[in-house]
Amino acid sequence: MSAPLLIIAAGGTGGHMFPAQALAEAMLAKGWRVRLSTDARGARYTGNFPDDVEISVVGSATFARGGLLHKLMVPLRIVAGVAAATWCMFRDRPAVVVGFGGYPAIPAMSAAWVLRIPRMIHEQNGVLGRVNQVFAKRVNRVACGTWPTDLPRGVDGVHTGNPVRAAILERQNAPYIPPGDYPMSILVMGGSQGARILSDVVPPAIASLPEHLRRNIRVNQQARAEDLKRVTDYYAGELITADVQPFFDDVPRRMADAQLVIARSGASTVADVSIVGRPAIWVPYAAAVRDEQTANARQLVEAGAAIMMPETMFEVDTLREQIALVMENEEGAMRMSRAAAACGVPDATERLVQLVENLAEGQAK
Numbered sequence: 001m002s003a004p005l006l007i008i009a010a011g012g013t014g015g016h017m018f019p020a021q022a023l024a025e026a027m028l029a030k031g032w033r034v035r036l037s038t039d040a041r042g043a044r045y046t047g048n049f050p051d052d053v054e055i056s057v058v059g060s061a062t063f064a065r066g067g068l069l070h071k072l073m074v075p076l077r078i079v080a081g082v083a084a085a086t087w088c089m090f091r092d093r094p095a096v097v098v099g100f101g102g103y104p105a106i107p108a109m110s111a112a113w114v115l116r117i118p119r120m121i122h123e124q125n126g127v128l129g130r131v132n133q134v135f136a137k138r139v140n141r142v143a144c145g146t147w148p149t150d151l152p153r154g155v156d157g158v159h160t161g162n163p164v165r166a167a168i169l170e171r172q173n174a175p176y177i178p179p180g181d182y183p184m185s186i187l188v189m190g191g192s193q194g195a196r197i198l199s200d201v202v203p204p205a206i207a208s209l210p211e212h213l214r215r216n217i218r219v220n221q222q223a224r225a226e227d228l229k230r231v232t233d234y235y236a237g238e239l240i241t242a243d244v245q246p247f248f249d250d251v252p253r254r255m256a257d258a259q260l261v262i263a264r265s266g267a268s269t270v271a272d273v274s275i276v277g278r279p280a281i282w283v284p285y286a287a288a289v290r291d292e293q294t295a296n297a298r299q300l301v302e303a304g305a306a307i308m309m310p311e312t313m314f315e316v317d318t319l320r321e322q323i324a325l326v327m328e329n330e331e332g333a334m335r336m337s338r339a340a341a342a343c344g345v346p347d348a349t350e351r352l353v354q355l356v357e358n359l360a361e362g363q364a365k
Contacts, residue, residue, distance in 0.1 A: 002033070004095035004360060007056075009037045009109050011102015011131075015124050015267060017045050019145065020100045022163035022349045023122075024053050027356065035094070037085060037108035058084050058107045081107035086114055095360040098122065098352075099139075101129045113138050118359035122352065123149055124162050124267040126295025141355050145348070146267055146296050160352050161345025162271040167252040172346050173277045174256040176337040178330040181216065186323070187254050188221035189263040197314060198283065199227040202262060205319035207238040213327050214240070220254045222247065252276070259333065260326050262319075265297035265308075271348075274300060277341030279326050279333050281319070286311040305339035 006027050010020040024034045028050055035054040036046060043057050058081040085107040089097075097112035097119040099105040112119040113135070120141035121132045127150045128136060136142055136155045144151075145162035186206065190198045198221070206217055219242040223231045228244060235242035248254055255261060255276050263269050265282040273280050280300065284293035300306040307322050326333050345351070 003031050005033045005035060005092060006356060007035050007037055007089070007094040007097045007108055007112070008100065009097060009105035009107075010100040011038065011042055011104045016100045016102045016105075017042070018165075018268065019122055019124060019163045019348075019352070020098075021049050023098065023352050023356070025050055026349050026353045028052050030353070032095075037105070039081070039104035042102065042104040056085075056088065058088075058104075078106055082110040082114075085111035089115055089117065093117065096120070096356050098356065099132070099135060100124075101132045103131060105131055106134075109135050109139075118362075120355060120359060122160065123157075125290075125292035126150060126267075126298060127290040127292040128152075129290075129292075140359055143352060143355055145271070147299055150295060158351075158355060159345075160355065161348030162267055163349040163352070164268070164271050164275050164346075165252070168255075168272050168275050169346055171252050171256040171276050172344070173275075173341045176277060176334065177259065178333045178337075179259050179327040180330060181212070183218055184216050184259045184327065185218045185220060185254070185257050187251075187258040187261045187263075188219065189248075189251070189261070189269060190222055190224075191264055191266060191269075195264055195283075195285075196224060196227060197311060198262070198264075199223045199231050201314055201316055201319055203231055203234045203238075203240075203242075204316045205323060206240060207234075208316065208320050209324060209327075213324060217241075217327075219243070220248065220258070221245075260323065262323075265293040267292075267296050270296045270300065271345070274305075274340050274344035275346055277337050277344065279336035279340065280306040281322055281326075282306055282308045283314050284308065284310060299343055300340055303339045303343050305336050305343060 008020045010016045027034050035056050037056045089111050097117050099109040099121045119139045121135050121139050122143040123132050124145040126146040136152050142157045143160040144157040147159040149157050151157050188202050221244045223244050225246050232244045261273055261278050261280040265284050282297040297308050301308045
């Protein structure tokens with residue numbers, strides 16, 4: 001008897017692909033066969049998937065890119081992709097199909113619905129993405145990485161959390177050194193490409209801190225390549241020790257060493273901070289269509305683990321006050337650290353695995 005097959009349908013962004021990869025690795029370890037269904041664009045992001053994962057490239061498309069001709073062709077490409085995915089599943093029927101969002105997930109999720117195969121979606125953010133909105137009422141389970149998640153009326157979600165990297169899990173609830181009269185670290189992240197507003201506001205805010213705080217601050221800041229020199233030069237001119245790079249490949253270590261994190265509230269970053277357990281100042285990305293980054297930060301803010309600063313309030317003087325509020329309050333910072341760790345879901349991958357196994361055993365709603 002062959003091993004059961006899990007089909008994972010995911011798009012080409014890290015937000016979709018990382019939790020998909022975590023589930024793939026866990027199911028392979030349990031003896032399942034795993035196939036990733038994506039499109040040509042998504043296939044370019046599969047380099048970190050285990051070699052045992054079969055990559056199935058099907059046609060899909062989005063209305064968000066391209067000119068008029070491209071948009072006119074979108075329905076045809078999606079229909080062709082759905083037909084191909086249906087035929088593939090008919091020949092090799094999966095036990096479960098799991099969608100992680102993105103337009104490349106449409107063909108496989110549609111085929112699973114047509115063939116009445118047990119299926120679920122995982123939403124990383126606190127607001128459903130467009131594709132997951134379409135399928136939320138057409139699946140057996142909706143797994144939520146952020147809690148609470150804004151769901152359509154009549155849809156119940158299961159809080160699984162967002163899987164995090166092994167390097168983050170190794171620093172789960174790492175001992176927190178509260179602020180004091182000694183070197184203190186602030187980690188500033190705006191995603192892998194940085195964020196201009198953080199480069200504009202954070203350096204002068206730190207430079208304007210009271211001297212008894214400023215002299216102890218050490219900064220680790222991600223900045224876009226075009227902002228790198230000016231941010232580095234600014235800190236140097238203010239005699240503030242700073243490591244400014246476009247990308248940090250050792251974020252888990254830097255996060256564990258930090259007294260405070262200032263960052264965009266992408267779902268993965270929020271999950272990492274909650275696992276490590278660090279006070280944070282969240283700056284949700286204002287241009288997000290569904291304002292999902294505000295939803296992502298809400299649990300930690302309501303738990304007293306973080307401060308939320310919308311971009312309209314993210315100014316030098318206001319940020320300086322919030323940084324000082326954390327860095328001058330040893331007991332308060334400790335409480336924030338503990339509250340963040342209490343929100344973490346270190347077993348998120350195991351929760352996803354359990355949902356898959358329950359669906360395969362017929363325990364669907």
